[in-house]
Amino acid sequence: MDRISADAETYAAPMGEVIQVRRHVDLAATEIDALQSLFDSEYLNGFGQWNPDAPYGYSPADTHVLAFRGDALVAHVGFQRRRIAVGTNDVMVAGTGGVLVDERERGTGLGRRVMRHAQKVMRDKPWVDFGFLGCRKEVVPFYESAGWVQVHATERCLSRTDQKSVVVSQGGPNLICSAQCDASEWPEGDIDLRGTPW
Numbered sequence: 001m002d003r004i005s006a007d008a009e010t011y012a013a014p015m016g017e018v019i020q021v022r023r024h025v026d027l028a029a030t031e032i033d034a035l036q037s038l039f040d041s042e043y044l045n046g047f048g049q050w051n052p053d054a055p056y057g058y059s060p061a062d063t064h065v066l067a068f069r070g071d072a073l074v075a076h077v078g079f080q081r082r083r084i085a086v087g088t089n090d091v092m093v094a095g096t097g098g099v100l101v102d103e104r105e106r107g108t109g110l111g112r113r114v115m116r117h118a119q120k121v122m123r124d125k126p127w128v129d130f131g132f133l134g135c136r137k138e139v140v141p142f143y144e145s146a147g148w149v150q151v152h153a154t155e156r157c158l159s160r161t162d163q164k165s166v167v168v169s170q171g172g173p174n175l176i177c178s179a180q181c182d183a184s185e186w187p188e189g190d191i192d193l194r195g196t197p198w
């Protein structure tokens with residue numbers, strides 16, 4: 001857990017939930033096990049076992065936002081610090097991924113509460129210009145409901161399957177959220193993630 005603000009980053013939320021923030025390097029073995037169970041329950045059949053350091057070939061989170069109901073981990077949002085390129089600008093983003101709510105808990109606003117908490121954590125970090133994520137088209141309304149906005153640009157990244165080949169895509173969807181910069185300040189131009197996506 002972040003040493004300075006351990007207490008400040010543990011909040012009671014509605015309906016007995018507790019949302020906690022952990023640095024990846026500080027995750028306890030029990031928390032890694034809980035994350036493994038949460039991700040495996042959703043993705044084991046299609047994508048194999050969750051790997052904390054290369055989840056399905058995506059970039060790993062360096063910060064985890066975890067929602068518990070009692071002892072049970074019921075939701076997760078992760079993000080990782082990275083300097084990406086947008087047009088001719090360098091932009092510091094919290095590359096966001098691993099957004100997952102336990103299937104039994106969906107549709108109650110939990111996903112949005114955890115995401116909003118993650119956005120608050122991002123805004124408290126002086127290095128985060130914007131949150132950034134890519135997602136499936138059908139999930140865009142979920143992110144928009146938490147204040148993310150779509151950006152339209154050509155995106156270049158490394159493939160999550162081999163971490164080497166370059167993938168160029170258009171139409172994303174890619175979304176950003178305000179942190180130190182307002183979303184309206186997102187620069188024009190192609191996006192280069194300079195690595196694998198999240």
Ligand SMILES: CC(C)(COP(=O)(O)OP(=O)(O)OC[C@H]1O[C@@H](n2cnc3c(N)ncnc32)[C@H](O)[C@@H]1OP(=O)(O)O)[C@@H](O)C(=O)NCCC(=O)NCCS
Pocket residue numbers: 099100101102105106107108109110111112113134135136138139140141142143145
């Ligand atoms: C997507 C997910 C995180 C949403 O969590 P949730 O707790 O069910 O969502 P919430 O109840 O907080 O919903 C908040 C809003 O988003 C909308 N929403 C929720 N899930 C959605 C989905 N899959 N597609 C589109 N909109 C969705 C809700 O309708 C709600 O809108 P409203 O305020 O207008 O009523 C959850 O369904 C999940 O874990 N899905 C499987 C993993 C996944 O797809 N993750 C995203 C990877 S990009």
